[in-house]
Amino acid sequence: MMPGLKSAPRLLIHLILLFTTFLSNSPLSAQPSSEELKGLQNQIDGLKETQETILRELQEIKGLLQGSSGTVSSHASQFDRQRRCQIF
Numbered sequence: 001m002m003p004g005l006k007s008a009p010r011l012l013i014h015l016i017l018l019f020t021t022f023l024s025n026s027p028l029s030a031q032p033s034s035e036e037l038k039g040l041q042n043q044i045d046g047l048k049e050t051q052e053t054i055l056r057e058l059q060e061i062k063g064l065l066q067g068s069s070g071t072v073s074s075h076a077s078q079f080d081r082q083r084r085c086q087i088f
Contacts, residue, residue: 032040
């Protein structure tokens with residue numbers, strides 16, 4: 001047998017133990033605590049409320065712009081009518 005081959009099984013066992021120890025302490029295998037989940041849910045709920053508020057405000061702005069554009073066009077048509085009357 002070649003020198004060092006007797007220690008190969010021990011080395012393999014040590015590497016396997018080291019690898020499994022590393023994986024068991026890995027954050028990928030850790031589950032979030034219930035407090036962390038509650039915190040995340042609270043953040044999600046807050047974001048949803050903010051999004052709803054932004055959408056409501058956007059609808060109000062659209063309504064105001066549509067209303068004001070209607071007012072502007074009615075003023076423009078009144079101006080056009082007055083101008084035509086002056087021409088004739």
